[in-house]
Structures are given as C-alpha cells and as structure tokens.
Amino acid sequence: MAEKKTNRRDFLFTATYAVGAVGVGATVWPMIDQMNPDASVKALASTEVDVSSVNPGKTITVLWRGKPVFIRRRTDEEIAEARAVKLEELKHPEKDEDRALNPEWLVMLGVCTHLGCVPLDQKGDYNGWFCPCHGSHYDTSGRIRKGPAPTNMEIPKYEFVNANTIKIG
Amino acid sequence: MSDHEYNPKSKFGKWFNDRLPLLTLANHLTDYPTPKNLNYWWTFGGILTFCLITQIVTGLVLAMHYIAHADMAFDSVEHIMRDVNYGWLIRYIHANGASMFFLAVYIHIFRSLFYGSYKAPREIIWIIGIIIYLLMMAAAFMGYVLPWGQMSFWGATVITNLFSAIPLVGEGIVTWLWGGYSVDNPTLTRFFTLHYLIPFLILGLVILHIWALHVPGNNNPIGIDVKKPSKDTVPFHPYIVIKDGFALLMFMIVFAFFVFYTPNILGHADNYIEADPLVTPAHIVPEWYLLPFYAILRSVPDKLLGVVAMLSAIFILAALPWLDTSKIRSAVFRPLYRQFYWILVADVLVLGYVGAMPAEGLYLLIARIATAYYFLHFLVILPVLGFKEKTLPIPLSITEPILGGSPNLATAKNKESLNR
Amino acid sequence: MKNSIRIFFLTTIILGFQFNSNAAEKVEYLKTDWSFKGLFGKFDRSALQRGYQVYTEVCSSCHSMKYLSYRNLSEKGGPEFTEAQAKAIAASFEVKDGPNADGDMFTRPGKLSDKFVMPYDNIKAAQAANGGAYPPDMSVLVKARGGGVDYIYSLLQGYVDPPEGVTLDDGVYYNKYMYGNKIKMANQLSDGLVEYSDGTNATIEQMSKDVTTFLMWAAEPHLEARHKMGFKAIVYLIILTTLVYFSMKKIWSRIETKV
Numbered sequence: 106m107a108e109k110k111t112n113r114r115d116f117l118f119t120a121t122y123a124v125g126a127v128g129v130g131a132t133v134w135p136m137i138d139q140m141n142p143d144a145s146v147k148a149l150a151s152t153e154v155d156v157s158s159v160n161p162g163k164t165i166t167v168l169w170r171g172k173p174v175f176i177r178r179r180t181d182e183e184i185a186e187a188r189a190v191k192l193e194e195l196k197h198p199e200k201d202e203d204r205a206l207n208p209e210w211l212v213m214l215g216v217c218t219h220l221g222c223v224p225l226d227q228k229g230d231y232n233g234w235f236c237p238c239h240g241s242h243y244d245t246s247g248r249i250r251k252g253p254a255p256t257n258m259e260i261p262k263y264e265f266v267n268a269n270t271i272k273i274g
Numbered sequence: 275m276s277d278h279e280y281n282p283k284s285k286f287g288k289w290f291n292d293r294l295p296l297l298t299l300a301n302h303l304t305d306y307p308t309p310k311n312l313n314y315w316w317t318f319g320g321i322l323t324f325c326l327i328t329q330i331v332t333g334l335v336l337a338m339h340y341i342a343h344a345d346m347a348f349d350s351v352e353h354i355m356r357d358v359n360y361g362w363l364i365r366y367i368h369a370n371g372a373s374m375f376f377l378a379v380y381i382h383i384f385r386s387l388f389y390g391s392y393k394a395p396r397e398i399i400w401i402i403g404i405i406i407y408l409l410m411m412a413a414a415f416m417g418y419v420l421p422w423g424q425m426s427f428w429g430a431t432v433i434t435n436l437f438s439a440i441p442l443v444g445e446g447i448v449t450w451l452w453g454g455y456s457v458d459n460p461t462l463t464r465f466f467t468l469h470y471l472i473p474f475l476i477l478g479l480v481i482l483h484i485w486a487l488h489v490p491g492n493n494n495p496i497g498i499d500v501k502k503p504s505k506d507t508v509p510f511h512p513y514i515v516i517k518d519g520f521a522l523l524m525f526m527i528v529f530a531f532f533v534f535y536t537p538n539i540l541g542h543a544d545n546y547i548e549a550d551p552l553v554t555p556a557h558i559v560p561e562w563y564l565l566p567f568y569a570i571l572r573s574v575p576d577k578l579l580g581v582v583a584m585l586s587a588i589f590i591l592a593a594l595p596w597l598d599t600s601k602i603r604s605a606v607f608r609p610l611y612r613q614f615y616w617i618l619v620a621d622v623l624v625l626g627y628v629g630a631m632p633a634e635g636l637y638l639l640i641a642r643i644a645t646a647y648y649f650l651h652f653l654v655i656l657p658v659l660g661f662k663e664k665t666l667p668i669p670l671s672i673t674e675p676i677l678g679g680s681p682n683l684a685t686a687k688n689k690e691s692l693n694r
Numbered sequence: 695m696k697n698s699i700r701i702f703f704l705t706t707i708i709l710g711f712q713f714n715s716n717a718a719e720k721v722e723y724l725k726t727d728w729s730f731k732g733l734f735g736k737f738d739r740s741a742l743q744r745g746y747q748v749y750t751e752v753c754s755s756c757h758s759m760k761y762l763s764y765r766n767l768s769e770k771g772g773p774e775f776t777e778a779q780a781k782a783i784a785a786s787f788e789v790k791d792g793p794n795a796d797g798d799m800f801t802r803p804g805k806l807s808d809k810f811v812m813p814y815d816n817i818k819a820a821q822a823a824n825g826g827a828y829p830p831d832m833s834v835l836v837k838a839r840g841g842g843v844d845y846i847y848s849l850l851q852g853y854v855d856p857p858e859g860v861t862l863d864d865g866v867y868y869n870k871y872m873y874g875n876k877i878k879m880a881n882q883l884s885d886g887l888v889e890y891s892d893g894t895n896a897t898i899e900q901m902s903k904d905v906t907t908f909l910m911w912a913a914e915p916h917l918e919a920r921h922k923m924g925f926k927a928i929v930y931l932i933i934l935t936t937l938v939y940f941s942m943k944k945i946w947s948r949i950e951t952k953v
Contacts, residue, residue: 117944121937128930135360139335144357148765148807158795310949352761352834355916362916363923508949516942523935530931534924535733538837546838546913547830556873
C-alpha cells in the first residue's frame with residue numbers, strides 16, 4: 106500500500122515536470138524564431154536586371170538579398186580559358202558549362218567563400234577575381250584556384266526572362 | 275545573509291564555494307524558512323518576478339525590431355505585428371504584460387497594507403518597493419509612448435507638461451525633457467533609451483527588495499514574529515515554490531486570455547492612429563493603472579497644487595511605516611482598521627473610475643471627495659487609530675490556534691478563516 | 695484553494711470595472727454575426743475575397759492601406775487567393791520604382807512583395823483632393839475606432855437625412871453612427887454597386903459586412919493563428935495547473951497545514 110502510494114506520487118511529479126518542460130520549450134521557440142528572416146524579407150527574394158547596356162569584358166554588380174551579384178559578359182578568350190581547365194586541377198571541380206549556361210554570361214554571388222568579402226574584378230593570377238581580405242584567387246569562371254577559400258563562388262538561381270533581362274532568385 | 279553554515283558535499287563544490295559562495299546562496303534560498311500559514315495573497319511576489327522577467331525578455335526581443343524614430347516607430351510596430359515571426363504574440367504579451375504587472379503589484383501592495391507588512395522591522399523592504407513602483411510607472415509611461423500613436427504622443431505631451439507647474443524653472447525643464455519645443459523625435463529616442471534602462475534598475479532593486487526581506491523573514495497573515503526555523507515554518511523549496519507555481523499558473527491563464535482573445539481591450543483605440551501634432555484625441559485617458567492618480571491630479575483646480583497632490587499621493591506611502599502607529603501588524607486583529615482598509619480599497623477603485631470619466635459635474639465632485647478621503651486615511655485615520663483602537667488578543671505562535679490550544683476562541687476562529 | 699478562487703474573481707471584477715469605464719460613450723451599433731468572433735473565430739474566406747473587391751472598387755480611390763502587401767492576399771489566414779491570383783492582382787497595379795541606372799523613377803507592374811498602391815502621394819495631396827479631410831489609412835482602421843467592426847459596419851449603413859434643425863455645410867454629410875454625426879465622406883454604397891463574381895447579391899448590407907470583414911483581417915492578419923494558439927495555450931495551462939495542484943497537495947500533505 107505504502108509502496109503504491111510512492112509510485113503514484115513519483116509519477117505525478119514526473120508528469121508535472123514533463124508537461125512543464127514542454128511548455129517552456131514551446132515558449133522559448135517564438136523568442137528564437139523571431140530572429141529568423143521575417144515575411145517581408147522572404148518576399149523580396151527575386152530581382153530583375155536589365156543587362157542590355159553591358160558590353161563584352163564588362164561586369165556589373167547588382168544587389169540581391171543584401172549581397173552583391175556579379176553579372177559579367179565574358180570575352181571569347183575568357184570563355185576559352187575557363188573551358189580549357191582540366192577538372193583535376195581544381196580544388197572544387199565544376200565544369201564551366203555547368204556554371205555558365207549561356208557561356209557569354211556569368212552570373213554569380215560576388216562573395217568570397219572564405220569569410221565573405223567581395224573579391225576584386227580582373228585581378229589575381231587567373232585573370233578572374235582576387236579577394237583582398239585573405240588572398241583567394243578565382244578564375245574567369247569564378248572557381249577557386251589558389252588561397253584559403255574552400256569552394257567556388259556560388260551561382261544563384263537565375264533565368265533569362267528575355268534576351269536583355271535576367272531575373273535573379 | 276545565511277543563518278547557518280553550509281558545507282558542499284563534493285570537493286569541487288567546496289573549492290568553488292570557498293571562492294564564490296553561490297552554493298551557500300542557493301542553499302539559503304531553498305532552505306529559507308517561510309511561515310507556513312502564508313495564504314495566496316503572498317504568492318504575488320513570485321508572480322511579480324515572473325512579470326518582470328517576461329517584460330524584460332519580450333522587451334529585448336521587440337527592441338530588435340522596433341525603430342525609435344518619429345517617422346518610423348509606428349511603421350516598425352506594424353511591421354512587428356504583421357511580418358516578424360511571432361511578432362504579434364510577443365508584442366501582445368509585452369503590452370498586456372504591463373497591465374498584468376500592475377494588477378499584480380496592486381494586489382501585492384494592498385496585501386501589504388492589510389497585513390501590516392510595512393511595519394518594523396520591514397520598513398526598508400517597503401520603501402524599496404515604493405521606489406520600484408515609481409520606476410514601474412515611469413517605465414510603463416515611456417513604453418506607452420514608443421508606438422508613437424495618438425495616445426502616445428498626447429500622453430507624453432500632457433505628462434511632460436506636468437513639470438511646467440514648477441515655478442520659475444518649469445518651462446525650462448519641459449523644454450529640456452523634450453529636447454525641442456514640443457514632443458518630437460528627440461523625446462522619442464530618449465524615452466526609448468530610458469524605457470530600456472529602467473527594467474534593469476527595477477531588477478537590481480528587486481534583488482535588494484528580496485535581500486531585505488530575507489533578513490527579518492516574511493511577515494504572515496497573523497502578523498506575529500516567527501521563530502525560524504521552527505514548527506511554524508517550512509523550507510521555501512518545495513513548499514512555497516510549488517504553491518507560488520500553482521498561483522502563477524492561475525495568473526497565467528488570465529494573462530493568456532487577454533493576450534489571445536482580447537489583446538487590445540486594455541489599450542486605447544486612438545493609439546492605432548499615428549501621432550498627429552495637429553489633432554488632440556477627444557478623450558485623453560492614461561492607462562488604467564494610472565487612473566487613480568490621474569483623478570487626484572484633476573480634482574485639484576490649481577496646476578501646481580494638482581501636481582503636488584498627485585505626487586504626494588504616491589510619496590505618502592513611503593512614510594506609511596511611521597504614519598501607522600499601531601503596534602499590531604495584521605488587520606485580522608484590528609477590527610476597526612479592517613473596516614477602514616476596505617473603505618480605502620473602495621476609495622481607490624472610485625478614484626480609478628472617475629479618472630476615466632470626463633472631469634466635470636458629478637464626476638469632479640466625487641473625485642474631490644475621494645481624493646480628500648485618500649489623504650485623510652493616511653494622515654489622520656491611521657495615526658489616530660493606532661492609539662484608539664481596541665485590538666484583539668494575538669496568538670503566541672502560528673501553530674497554536676490551529677491545534678486548538680488558544681485560550682481565545684475568537685482568535686482561533688479568525689485564524690481558521692484565514693487559513694482557508 | 696478557496697482564496698485563489700477569490701483572487702481569480704476579484705481580478706475579473708476589477709478588470710470588468712475597467713472595461714465599463716472605457717465604454718463611456720455608448721451608441722447602439724448595428725449587429726451582425728461576425729464569423730471571427732469567439733474562441734474559435736475564423737474569417738469567412740469568400741467574405742474576405744468579396745471584401746477585397748469592395749475595397750479595390752470603392753474605397754481604394756481615396757483610402758490607402760499602406761501596411762498591406764499583395765503577398766498578404768495569398769497568405770494563410772487571409773483571403774487566401776491562390777498565388778497566381780495574387781500575382782495577377784499585383785500585376786494589375788502600376789508601381790513606382792527606381793531610380794534606374796539613369797537616375798529616373800519609372801513605373802512597372804506590381805509584384806507580390808509590393809505594398810498596396812496608395813491613391814495619393816502624401817497626406818497633403820489626399821487632403822487637397824478631399825476638401826481638407828484626410829481619408830484615413832485603412833490598414834488598422836478597425837483597431838483605431840472604439841466600436842471596432844460594429845462601428846464601421848454601422849457607419850457604412852448609417853447615412854440618413856439630417857434631423858430638423860441640423861444644417862450641414864457643403865461636403866458634409868449626416869451619419870447616425872459617426873462621432874458628432876457629421877462626416878465628410880459621402881455615402882458610397884448603393885445596392886448592386888459591385889458585381890460579385892461568386893454571384894452573391896451585392897446589397898448595401900452585404901457589401902458593408904464583406905468590406906468590414908476584410909478590414910478586420912487587414913488590421914489583425916494573424917487573428918486565426920492567435921485564436922488557434924490561444925486555445926492550445928489555455929488548454930495546456932489548465933492541464934499543467936491541475937498537475938501542479940495535485941503535486942502541491944502531495945507535498946503539503948507531508949505537514950499538517952492545509953493549502
């Protein structure tokens with residue numbers, strides 16, 4: 106009889122603690138989630154860019170989700186150079202064909218994959234980009250060739266709405 | 275601080291505790307001997323701690339999204355309400371939390387008044403409490419300004435203008451408070467800064483409040499000194515913790531009802547209209563918890579004297595331990611005081627009611643009588659009562675009358691009804 | 695226990711007292727059954743969609759709704775247009791954007807992320823076009839009026855001939871429910887003013903109800919989530935309170951004193 110009573114009491118306390126803990130968890134979540142991107146930020150996911158005025162060999166930089174996006178109209182030499190590289194030589198092997206669907210246009214996030222600085226155009230050992238912060242060299246396809254960055258510069262989701270307009274996101 | 279030496283069991287515990295006696299503190303808090311006859315009115319201390327923490331946490335979160343600028347404040351509040359994840363929930367908790375905070379603090383204060391908790395040796399606890407209450411009003415007022423609605427703006431204008439009642443330097447002080455020639459962006463940004471600061475001051479004072487409480491220990495419904503630890507006390511944990519927890523949950527049900535089902539009922543519709551310096555709302559009212567003082571302010575037909583009356587109504591409370599001359603703490607054994615106590619409660623409720631009504635005609639007359647009675651209670655009734663009143667005999671200990679050992683039947687009966 | 699119940703009631707009374715004092719100037723508003731009232735209240739989707747139609751076709755030429763975006767129209771708990779419909783609605787508006795590369799402002803079709811297009815550039819322009827009266831922004835209008843939805847619903851149907859002895863200036867109209875009875879907005883609704891695509895008969899009453907429902911949602915877009923979460927929270931609290939109550943009884947049974 107006495108033993109049974111203890112058991113029930115233990116069960117009661119355990120249940121109280123368990124239910125209480127669920128409540129604490131449920132209360133903490135909104136306080137954490139409020140720091141995630143809000144509805145208005147999520148809604149601004151795409152931007153359209155008019156590229157009719159960009160000549161071969163020129164790059165424009167546009168802002169998308171608060172980050173720079175490089176849109177480069179590559180010259181034939183640059184394309185040839187990018188496509189001639191053997192995959193074995195690359196730290197992060199990716200074919201240029203996969204990175205630039207339309208070979209003339211390279212659209213990528215202008216953010217160094219090392220620690221997030223913006224690389225400089227037409228600099229570095231590979232005629233592509235060079236990040237001044239910690240010395241990462243990227244080639245004409247935005248692939249990492251030398252330096253501390255681990256991966257190639259990211260290609261965002263984009264599409265040509267028409268011949269002159271690119272929609273990023 | 276501690277009544278007894280505490281020795282941690284583990285070696286590391288001892289090593290740590292010798293350098294920073296946190297374990298001693300934790301032990302003191304769990305073992306703290308509490309009178310075992312505390313009723314539910316005593317749970318509001320814990321509830322208030324919960325309110326303060328809730329306000330600080332939700333406030334910090336809101337500050338991450340709020341923009342303290344006259345052009346953007348209203349928009350940023352709407353942004354919180356619409357777009358921020360759970361923003362509506364957090365803001366409604368914060369806004370209704372202020373009301374719940376005041377509800378709890380009024381119960382806490384009136385409990386203290388009934389059971390004489392402000393009397394020796396607890397005067398310092400009481401005075402710290404009054405300072406906390408003043409800071410709460412300041413924080414609540416400035417917080418109400420932040421959404422930059424019509425009531426925010428005009429409330430700020432009216433309240434800051436109170437300072438212009440001060441002779442000679444009044445106008446200068448008001449201009450200084452505003453940082454301009456009217457309530458405007460500089461006023462908003464400084465109010466935001468202070469609104470952010472004050473809760474942490476309150477938190478510090480709450481620690482002192484509890485510290486000062488733990489020196490003499492809790493008062494209790496029969497108001498006698500309790501030997502501790504003894505048969506009359508229980509350790510704070512688990513007895514009081516679970517009881518406070520139960521009361522807190524009941525409180526949270528009421529709180530949740532407001533937040534989820536009538537989140538705007540305690541606010542004022544005009545505050546959903548963006549601040550407009552050209553148009554005053556037809557009917558300016560402060561939040562409900564400030565209404566009694568607002569009624570006192572308006573009941574005096576002179577600008578300076580009105581402000582003086584309003585401030586005195588608050589500061590008079592600080593002198594209460596000396597205004598009340600009775601040696602008996604608890605109203606249970608003071609039959610006359612008990613009646614005056616309830617008249618005072620009614621008086622304050624009446625003041626709150628007329629504070630919400632237009633200051634004219636009958637309302638004004640009622641406000642004046644109620645104001646006069648408020649001061650009469652503290653300045654005349656309480657001091658005289660201490661000498662004149664025939665009090666009931668008090669029991670020797672908490673356990674005694676419960677066990678039926680009291681020689682005085684009336685006392686035992688009184689106590690029983692208290693314990694229920 | 696008894697004491698805690700007493701406290702519970704006392705707080706209710708005190709707060710009830712407060713509501714009464716708030717409702718100082720009471721006017722009897724027209725009543726209708728709002729689907730969003732009550733513990734489980736939800737919006738009537740088709741009423742919201744019809745209400746949006748009334749807003750766009752009737753109100754939006756003067757009243758802005760600056761806190762709403764076209765994306766809200768397809769969000770959960772709102773009118774719940776499909777995303778394609780919401781996109782089409784957005785695209786039917788011309789939105790001012792810019793500056794472009796040449797530094798010029800330009801217009802383009804609206805996107806989901808755009809805010810509702812405003813009828814006037816600023817308050818002054820709105821006043822100038824409306825005889826000095828600013829048609830208030832309607833995003834939070836329901837919450838900004840003491841009577842809430844009942845007030846707006848009544849006001850829209852409250853246009854009557856002024857009683858004898860009341861003279862009205864030019865551009866001022868008489869309304870039973872308006873504060874002070876004088877309103878600068880003329881009666882906007884008439885039977886059959888809009889043509890509902892779902893075939894509902896567009897009476898004045900119907901349109902008032904629909905557009906008021908829409909305004910309620912605009913002011914409280916998370917109302918449904920709030921009601922849902924509130925129910926869960928309160929049920930949860932009651933369960934936990936019960937558990938804590940019995941735990942408390944157990945613990946206090948170790949000593950003789952009652953709680």
